[in-house]
Amino acid sequence: MEAEDKLYNDYFLEKVDGEKKIGPPMSSDWDNAERLIQILAIFYKSTLVLSGSTYVTSHKMYNEIINMARNLTTLNTDTFFDEQLKKKAIAMLGKLKKYWDPFGEGVEMNRLVMVATVFDPRKKMKFVELCFGKMYGLGSVEVVLLSDSVIQILKDLYDEYSRANLLRINGGSDSMPSSQSQGSWSQSQEQDRSGAYERTINKTGIQLEDMENLFDEIVKETSKDIFAMQVSSVASESAFSTSGRVLDPFRSCLTHYMIEVLMCTEQWLKSEISINEKGLSTIHELLADQVEEDELMREFKPEFHIHGFE
Numbered sequence: 001m002e003a004e005d006k007l008y009n010d011y012f013l014e015k016v017d018g019e020k021k022i023g024p025p026m027s028s029d030w031d032n033a034e035r036l037i038q039i040l041a042i043f044y045k046s047t048l049v050l051s052g053s054t055y056v057t058s059h060k061m062y063n064e065i066i067n068m069a070r071n072l073t074t075l076n077t078d079t080f081f082d083e084q085l086k087k088k089a090i091a092m093l094g095k096l097k098k099y100w101d102p103f104g105e106g107v108e109m110n111r112l113v114m115v116a117t118v119f120d121p122r123k124k125m126k127f128v129e130l131c132f133g134k135m136y137g138l139g140s141v142e143v144v145l146l147s148d149s150v151i152q153i154l155k156d157l158y159d160e161y162s163r164a165n166l167l168r169i170n171g172g173s174d175s176m177p178s179s180q181s182q183g184s185w186s187q188s189q190e191q192d193r194s195g196a197y198e199r200t201i202n203k204t205g206i207q208l209e210d211m212e213n214l215f216d217e218i219v220k221e222t223s224k225d226i227f228a229m230q231v232s233s234v235a236s237e238s239a240f241s242t243s244g245r246v247l248d249p250f251r252s253c254l255t256h257y258m259i260e261v262l263m264c265t266e267q268w269l270k271s272e273i274s275i276n277e278k279g280l281s282t283i284h285e286l287l288a289d290q291v292e293e294d295e296l297m298r299e300f301k302p303e304f305h306i307h308g309f310e
Helices: 006-011 027-050 058-075 083-100 112-118 124-136 141-170 179-186 193-204 208-227 233-240 256-270 283-299
Strands: none
């Protein structure tokens, strides 16, 4: 490289504050970069899958989590002889488990990403259970606990969305079949649907045709909301990976608009308080507040500065 590009080599001969710059890269540095690519490629492929903005990606999220975890675990096995790469894999696996280990201490994993996979007609519950088995071993306690938790979420979703469609079917009676009766057929995908409908009809008095229409409507509305979840890497990194701070040496040039957006988004996503729609400001009110803030900043500009970022 020195012979091909002398200017490139001369760049590293320059001095900054009396000290020579580090470089140029040696052959060992390129070897290390090639080894590191084995880890980076894992996340790069998943990023390509989840970074779509014009199509649904929420149903792909859990599959990518499993792929990343299994690949990093493979690099950490005793049969892998690259010790430095093992250390990198262990570190990255720890970061992955920080958010996506359902049994980690202090980890609040959003299990709706598993539910989104169930709503994919190509995968359903069997695929989720298969993923559990690959991660924790078939028949393990972890597999049973996770499967039961996903089924319970599905039942809760069914109960929630069924109430919204109840009045349309039977004119105000709340004798809607609960997830317990509906769960009698949903637990097994091979079970005959008509037989389950007959049992539900006998309990509720709803006609078979209405029952089929109601169930289809519930599935449609539920899946529509589940698939609308944002799982892009940008949303996750900006909202959750701020390390407890917004400004740091690498983010010192953010505008006050972007800082406000990051802080408000992080607090809003992590807040347990529901939004009161009646108290929301209109777009005109928000713009007026922003204009007023800009005018105040221009008026007091000589006195306005942040220590360390003048």
